Amino acid sequence: MKNFVSLERVGQRFGSGRSAFVALRDIDLSIAQGEFVTLIGHSGCGKSTLLNLIAGLVPASEGVLLCAGREIRGPGPDRAVVFQNHCLLPWLTCMENVHLAVKRVFGATEGARNLEERSAAALRLVGMSHAAHKYPREISGGMKQRVGIARALSIEPKVLLMDEPFGALDSLTRAHLQDALQGIVAATGTTTIMVTHDIDEAVLLSDRIVMLGKGPAATIARILPTGLARPRRRNTLACDARYLACRAAVMDFLHGSHDEFQLEPTAA
Numbered sequence: 001m002k003n004f005v006s007l008e009r010v011g012q013r014f015g016s017g018r019s020a021f022v023a024l025r026d027i028d029l030s031i032a033q034g035e036f037v038t039l040i041g042h043s044g045c046g047k048s049t050l051l052n053l054i055a056g057l058v059p060a061s062e063g064v065l066l067c068a069g070r071e072i073r074g075p076g077p078d079r080a081v082v083f084q085n086h087c088l089l090p091w092l093t094c095m096e097n098v099h100l101a102v103k104r105v106f107g108a109t110e111g112a113r114n115l116e117e118r119s120a121a122a123l124r125l126v127g128m129s130h131a132a133h134k135y136p137r138e139i140s141g142g143m144k145q146r147v148g149i150a151r152a153l154s155i156e157p158k159v160l161l162m163d164e165p166f167g168a169l170d171s172l173t174r175a176h177l178q179d180a181l182q183g184i185v186a187a188t189g190t191t192t193i194m195v196t197h198d199i200d201e202a203v204l205l206s207d208r209i210v211m212l213g214k215g216p217a218a219t220i221a222r223i224l225p226t227g228l229a230r231p232r233r234r235n236t237l238a239c240d241a242r243y244l245a246c247r248a249a250v251m252d253f254l255h256g257s258h259d260e261f262q263l264e265p266t267a268a
């Protein structure tokens, strides 16, 4: 697989002068087409900042970011972002929310019928056709997140960027959506970069787990290829030696030397 997203010596500084804050430094990362990469690390280490740089939402202070051989200079339809909160427009139905994105990207080159079929296909992909004409207030959090993913995928992005997309959901809904996402990514071959705090989610979904060290001036501490065959089923993985080893490695990275959060002894 050839490199598709590539980050060379990327750094990010916020502010200037004495109040400048260096969030990231010396980030080198190459992601292959179709690869699923998760970013994991302690709170505040710069995961969202890195994702935002790839999304083009924030210009990098240092280094070069490339997507499909072109420099990332701002947001573009080749990269779609899904945030923790669905960000659906409340006055539009699920279908209309998706259609808005489809029209923006394909409206100049395709007819109305094609655009409608694209929107319907995206909702089908996430199993939300039945709620196409409902408003966001009429559906659950997990369903809203599905529609958010449909909207992101409807523009056929080269790269899907997800910032804790399931972070606000209960564990059962989260598991369902993780399984759905695995199926969608397998079907579409979309290169995916996802921020998560959830170790099991990272191991279950990823080809590689990128562990960011602590900030400020965080950089990549370790990259762990999971090496697990696909499709992956959570029930069988639970006793898979490779899965458990990956889980332990990430756990060790996150908690091994993290002594500031150790419980204080209780008074006798």
Ligand SMILES: Nc1ncnc2c1ncn2[C@@H]1O[C@H](COP(=O)(O)OP(=O)(O)OP(=O)(O)O)[C@@H](O)[C@H]1O
Pocket (backbone or CB within 6 Å): 014, 015, 021, 023, 041, 042, 043, 044, 045, 046, 047, 048, 049, 050, 215
């Ligand atoms: N616009 C900004 N201006 C100044 N500092 C910022 C800005 N955005 C992020 N930061 C700082 O950069 C660091 C990294 O923030 P970021 O949100 O990327 O971390 P994170 O790893 O995603 O955190 P979390 O896991 O808690 O969501 C933090 O110290 C944050 O305060």
